[in-house]
Structures are given as structure tokens and as C-alpha cells.
Amino acid sequence: xxxxxxxxxxxxxxxxxxxxxxxxxxxxxxxxxxxxxxxxxxxxxxxxxxxxxxxxxxxxxxxxxxxxxxxxxxxxxxxxxxxxxxxxxxxxxxxxxxxxxxxxxxxxxxxxxxxxxxxxxxxxxxxxxxxxxxxxxxxxxxxxxxxxxxxxxxxxxxxxxxxxxxxxxxxxxxxxxxxxxxxxxxxxxxxxxxxxxxxxxxxxxxxxxxxxxxxxxxxxxxxxxxxxxxxxxxxxxxxxxxxxxxxxxxxxxxxxxxxxxxxxxxxxxxxxxxxxxxxxxxxxxxxxxxxxxxxxxxxxxxxxxxxxxxxxxxxxxxxxxxxxxxxxxxx
Amino acid sequence: xxxxxxxxxxxxxxxxxxxxxxxxxxxxxxxxxxxxxxxxxxxxxxxxxxxxxxxxxxxxxxxxxxxxxxxxxxxxxxxxxxxxxxxxxxxxxxxxxxxxxxxxxxxxxxxxxxxxxxxxxxxxxxxxxxxxxxxxxxxxxxxxxxxxxxxxxxxxxxxxxxxxxxxxxxxxxxxxxxxxxxxxxxxxxxxxxxxxxxxxxxxxxxxxxxxxxxxxxxxxxxxxxxxxxxxxxxxxxxxxxxxxxxxxxxxxxxxxxxxxxxxxxxxxxxxxxxxxxxxxxxxxxxxxxxxxxxxxxxxxxxxxxxxxxxxxxxxxxxxxxxxxxxxxxxxxxxxxxxxxxxxxxxxxxxxxxxxxxxxxxxxxxxxxxxxxxxxxxxxxxxxxxxxxxxxxxxxxxxxxxxxxxxxxxxxxxxxxxxxxxxxxxxxxxxxxxxxxxxxxxxxxxxxxxxxxxxxxxxxxxxxxxxxxxxxxxxxxxxxxxxxxxxxxxxxxxxxxx
Numbered sequence: 168x169x170x171x172x173x174x175x176x177x178x179x180x181x182x183x184x185x186x187x188x189x190x191x192x193x194x195x196x197x198x199x200x201x202x203x204x205x206x207x208x209x210x211x212x213x214x215x216x217x218x219x220x221x222x223x224x225x226x227x228x229x230x231x232x233x234x235x236x237x238x239x240x241x242x243x244x245x246x247x248x249x250x251x252x253x254x255x256x257x258x259x260x261x262x263x264x265x266x267x268x269x270x271x272x273x274x275x276x277x278x279x280x281x282x283x284x285x286x287x288x289x290x291x292x293x294x295x296x297x298x299x300x301x302x303x304x305x306x307x308x309x310x311x312x313x314x315x316x317x318x319x320x321x322x323x324x325x326x327x328x329x330x331x332x333x334x335x336x337x338x339x340x341x342x343x344x345x346x347x348x349x350x351x352x353x354x355x356x357x358x359x360x361x362x363x364x365x366x367x368x369x370x371x372x373x374x375x376x377x378x379x380x381x382x383x384x385x386x387x388x389x390x391x392x393x394x395x396x397x398x399x400x401x402x403x404x405x406x407x408x409x410x411x412x413x414x415x416x417x418x419x420x421x422x423x424x425x426x427x428x429x430x431x432x433x434x435x436x437x438x439x440x441x442x443x444x445x446x447x448x449x450x451x452x453x454x455x456x457x458x459x460x461x462x463x464x465x466x467x468x469x470x471x472x473x474x475x476x477x478x479x480x481x482x483x484x485x486x487x488x489x490x491x492x493x494x495x496x497x498x
Numbered sequence: 499x500x501x502x503x504x505x506x507x508x509x510x511x512x513x514x515x516x517x518x519x520x521x522x523x524x525x526x527x528x529x530x531x532x533x534x535x536x537x538x539x540x541x542x543x544x545x546x547x548x549x550x551x552x553x554x555x556x557x558x559x560x561x562x563x564x565x566x567x568x569x570x571x572x573x574x575x576x577x578x579x580x581x582x583x584x585x586x587x588x589x590x591x592x593x594x595x596x597x598x599x600x601x602x603x604x605x606x607x608x609x610x611x612x613x614x615x616x617x618x619x620x621x622x623x624x625x626x627x628x629x630x631x632x633x634x635x636x637x638x639x640x641x642x643x644x645x646x647x648x649x650x651x652x653x654x655x656x657x658x659x660x661x662x663x664x665x666x667x668x669x670x671x672x673x674x675x676x677x678x679x680x681x682x683x684x685x686x687x688x689x690x691x692x693x694x695x696x697x698x699x700x701x702x703x704x705x706x707x708x709x710x711x712x713x714x715x716x717x718x719x720x721x722x723x724x725x726x727x728x729x730x731x732x733x734x735x736x737x738x739x740x741x742x743x744x745x746x747x748x749x750x751x752x753x754x755x756x757x758x759x760x761x762x763x764x765x766x767x768x769x770x771x772x773x774x775x776x777x778x779x780x781x782x783x784x785x786x787x788x789x790x791x792x793x794x795x796x797x798x799x800x801x802x803x804x805x806x807x808x809x810x811x812x813x814x815x816x817x818x819x820x821x822x823x824x825x826x827x828x829x830x831x832x833x834x835x836x837x838x839x840x841x842x843x844x845x846x847x848x849x850x851x852x853x854x855x856x857x858x859x860x861x862x863x864x865x866x867x868x869x870x871x872x873x874x875x876x877x878x879x880x881x882x883x884x885x886x887x888x889x890x891x892x893x894x895x896x897x898x899x900x901x902x903x904x905x906x907x908x909x910x911x912x913x914x915x916x917x918x919x920x921x922x923x924x925x926x927x928x929x930x931x932x933x934x935x936x937x938x939x940x941x942x943x944x945x946x947x948x949x950x951x952x953x954x955x956x957x958x959x960x961x962x963x964x965x966x967x968x969x970x971x972x973x974x975x976x977x978x979x980x981x982x983x984x985x986x987x988x989x990x991x992x993x994x995x
Contacts, residue, residue: 214884338732446694
């Protein structure tokens, strides 16, 4: 194949094993740095958990006693090492307020946010890939322009506004779906699904618009490549050539964007959780910050950072899978 | 690989959509026996001795946990776990005779449980409750149905505290963790607590008095007040326990579908003035500020005209209430004159440090512009609540602040010179102590005096009293008009079938 653009040359020199090793090393180093940063920022947060627990009637003696019993008077370094050491064994510490294990709380909340992000991304992809392709193939026709225009509008809509609008139409006016709240999957699968539809759609609207635009431009690039022209000359239809030769080539830039968007999806989920009163990670984080429940704050942020780093690493590694030129470089 | 993923996702999604289609017809048990209530703050813990958060008694007091005596919706004492109580002539001894009550576990409520609970509260992290019981000298249990409490001095506020969070009686034989599993004697038990979302109570079928009206009562928590409104509008709620955005009341104007109950709370929105700050230690400056703020206009602007003007630290449901709201009527000319007399005719700069809560930030803007009219330049700073507690509340590093004081009968705070008001008036301190030690008539008379002194002294600027704005669907009845305690008392509430 004549085309050697998009950094393939650089990757070929290193070979896939080295690429993977370097990525994993960067991943681990980032995790350590993040843990230090999270811990330091939490320790420096103004306001005091003991003060929040004891409230408006605290005395300096009762504050000191509570700080001691929570272990807040211990040196920062030993608190940090305890925290990190615990996390390595799956123990995220206990909440200052409820005295319950933080890991359990994060796990239940992560389930909610996880479904939200997963379905949000899935719906966005299901819409964006075909629609983006159509927009690219028909870019000189009216239908392509309409899709482009609609995705522009979708981009400009904040997810929370889409959520409020969806609630007004489908819950308040039509009463088809619950306005907000959450029912766990194992309690009642139908209610679970019903409660997720509006939040997922609100989240997906914006994501689908973003992705549609990227899919479209990636495919437009690919359509102008020589090998598509060659395939067309060999008798393939335009869509057939695209399906056979174009998609994988277009996917590299789309996957990159997907990784970046997944991080913003987590952020978007926090807003959506508030609009739809969903007990997800974002709500947990906001409540914990307001209460200065630092163990919960640290643990939650760490999990979010972990998720983003995993996605980024996975995206980088996926280039190896998607691009045969990288795989075959060993020869 | 991509293809596989896409088809898996598609399948899952199709399944989800298919499931959704049939939810509206999902079979729920007779809806009349279920009640769903929207609330804005979730309890940080379910242990009433673990925190003084008002969200804990909102759910648990009188519903899950009971006290020896109870405060009814008119603010009067009623027997509960104690069928009667006697006061010694010197008013330092109380003898409670227990009713024939049982805990949800089936155990009888005995004097031992009472003594154990009082100890537990006094040793707990709810410092407010612990200090309310600090006047207790001894608790003795001559027999299983009699509790004798001796006090170090006569105290009316103690008896009042015994009827609220501080007086909660725990099942002393329970081995559960009270932070997550309450063990009380009330008409409801905890069924489920989904943190961050909701808390469900179900009927205690072994309740020792008349059984509860509902099979299940669910408190759902909303950080976004508009989400709470949407939930009621879409049939996801029966009750909004207290409307956080009164401006949205017109949404519930359809009386065939909704009922709006307007009453009072114990939540005085106090614009605190740091009495130890240089300028504000001058009574004329504090008076000028009181004259400069048009409180009725403020309520109209920031709280949709809902809310009562009080003029002192007393809600209308307290026995010593008198209307002091006209002590300093809106009069900017007089405010300027007083400022000039105090030596600030060329202006005065003050720091307003506010907690980030809706009523405070909105009121703060309004007040700042009115104070600017009379020559007081206010620099406003908004602090997240934990920082506000540290900076303003603990260290009194502020000139002006605004916060709602939601506890019942909290005028006594002004008797403590170290409290963040930094109001040091020996007369008030003495009168509050005498009121606490005196008979009911004496207490009322002296507390009236205190309220008048505070108002005249302009010890603070009482902006307004937060309204109790409850919105229910039209089939819900019996919601108390006024919130006299922190409890959302379910006992009088019913729902038409």
C-alpha cells in the first residue's frame, strides 16, 4: 500500500511490543501522579470534616477529639501511604460520615454511571456511524447538508437542557416515562430501563452530534483516497468500496475522538445525574465534597481518573489492532 | 471486532427499549397505601447521635424513632412513650411513667432503654443534642416502667429537647449499626436506603399504638429542585416536603390536581451582624442597616412573597411570639441619618460572607444594593458551606452574613457571647437563664422580653421566616400546616383510595 501517512512510520520503528510497554508504563506513572495530586488537593481543601459532622454546636475540644478518632491528626505521608496501600488491595477506606466502606459506595454508584455512559455512548455510536456515513457520501446533496446542520444544532445543545426538555415533553406532558429517579436492574428490570431512557437520550444527543461530525469528516477524507478510486474502478459501488476498504481507515481518527469523548461523557453524566436525580458517581462526588467526606472524594476521583486513563490507553493500544501496518512491523 | 461490539450494543439497546414499552402498565400494589415524598437533603447518616443534620429527624423522628413526649402540630407536649410525667416542686426532678410500648423488634420499651439512650445521646457526635442534655445530673430506673431524671437546675428547654432529637429512645438490645439500620419503636421501620437516591420506610406491623396508614413511605432526595417539581408533575411523587423554589408555585395552580399548604417553619433567615466588628459594635450602625433594608420587598423578590416578617428570633408558633416586624420599618433617610451620627457620613465598607445556598445568595444581592443606597458599600463573597462553617461560624471572620437558623427555639443563641453573632449582652444572658429555670408563665414573659431587647438592639436583621410550603397531589390529606419540629410527621397524613 502506498499510503504511509498518519505516524505509521514512527510506530513501525518501535514495533508493537515496545509501544504497548511504553503505554502501560505511562499509564501506571499517571496513576501514581494522580493519586498524589488527588490526595494533596483533598488535604488542602478549606473546611473541616469534623466541623461538618459536629455542625453549628461544635466546641474546640470535641473537634480535636473527633479529628483524632478519624485519624486526621496523623502525618500526611502516613495517611497517604495507608490510602494507596489500601486501594491496592481493594480497600478504599471508610466514609467519615457513615463509617461504611467507600469501595461499596463507589461500586453501587459506578453501576449507575456506568450504565448511563455505556448506553449514552452506544446510542451515540449507533446514530453517528450510519448518519455520519450518509452525510459524507451525500455531502453534495440536500440530505447531507441537512444532517450537517442538525448535528451543528445538536452540538450547541447542552446536555442538561436536552434533559429538562425531554422531561417536560415525555414525563410531565405525555407521562410516558418517569421524570427522574433510579431503580436498580436486579430489583425491577423494566423500571430500570424506563428510568434510564430519558437520561441516556439526553446524554446521547450531544455525543451523537459530535461523533457524527467526526465520522463524516473522517469518511470524507477516506473517500478522496486513491484506493477508493481504485476500488470504484474495479467495479465496487461507492458504499461497497467504503464498507470494504474505507471504514477501518476512517476508524482510527474516530476511535481517537471516541476516547476523548468518553472522558467528557463522564463529566456530562454528572450533570445528567443531577437533572434526573440519579444516584451515580457524580452525585456521590458532589455530596462528598459538600460534606468534606475526603475518603469518598479521593476514592471517587481516583476511580474516575482510572477510568479515563484506561480509556486513553485502550485507544492508543487499539491503533495497533486497527492498523495492520503497525502489527506487521515486526517483519 | 467492531461489528461484534456494535451488534451486542444494538441488541442490548433493543431489549431495553422493548422493556420500556410495557412499564407504564407495571403492576404496583394498591397505590393508596404508598406515599412518596420529595425532599432536598439526604441524611448523611441514620444515627441521630451521629450528626445534627436536620435531614435525620425529618425522616426518623416520630416515624421510626419515638420520644418520651412529643410536640404536636400546635407546638404542645403530648404523651408518647411516657403515658404521663410529673415534675418535682423545685422543678429539678422529672418522673416519667412509661406506656406499654414495644420496639419494632418486639422487645418492650423499658426504663433501661431510656437511661441507655440518654447516655448514648450525651456521648454522641450530635453536639447540639448532647449539650441540650448536659443539664442532666442523674437518671435512675426504680422499675422497668419508671424513669426518674434529676437536673442540676430547673430547665424548660430540657423538656422541649426531650421531645425532639435529643430525646430519641433507642432499642438498647439492638446489635445493628445505627448509622444504617435504625432500631426504634415508631409506626414505621426502615425498609431500604439507596444512598444518593431514596429511603423507604415500611409499616411496623407490631406497632404498639394505632398502626400506620401506609404500607410504604418513600423519601426521594433531589439536589435539583426543578427535578423534584417535575417528579410531582409527572406522577412520581405525592408530596413535595418543602418547595425550594417558591417562584415555581404557579406550576401547581391546578387545584383539581394539587394542593398547596402554606405555613411557617422554625427557620429564621438571619442576616447576622458581627457585633464585635468595629463599625457594627455601634448600635446606630446596626439600626441603620435594619432601616435600610425593605424586608417585604426582599421576600417578594427572592422568595416569591412567601415567608413571614418576624423582626426578632421568634416564629409565630412559639409561645412567646409577639409581632416585632415593625420595629425598624423601611426608612432609608433615617438610615443615612443614623450612619452620619455614627460618623460614617462619607460611607462605610463592610464584608458580606455568604454560604452558597439559594436564599442566602439571592437575599445577599438584594441587601447589598439596598445598603449601597444609604452609603454602605458591601463586598460580597460566597463560601461553600464547610468553608462558611470554618470562617464565619467558627472564627467569626465576617461583618455580615445570611443563613437560616432552623432549630426550634434557638433565640437562646444570643445569650452566648461566643456564638458567631458575638452579641454580648449580660441582660439577655441573665433573662435567658431565668426563663429556662422559671415556670412556664415566667419563661414566656422573660423570653418575650429577650425578643424585644434583641429587636430594639438590632442585634441582627431578621430578614424573614422561611415558609413551610408543602405541595401534594389532591388526594393527599392531613399534612400539617406548620412545621413545629424538624420531623416530617406522617401520623396525620392519609391518601384517598
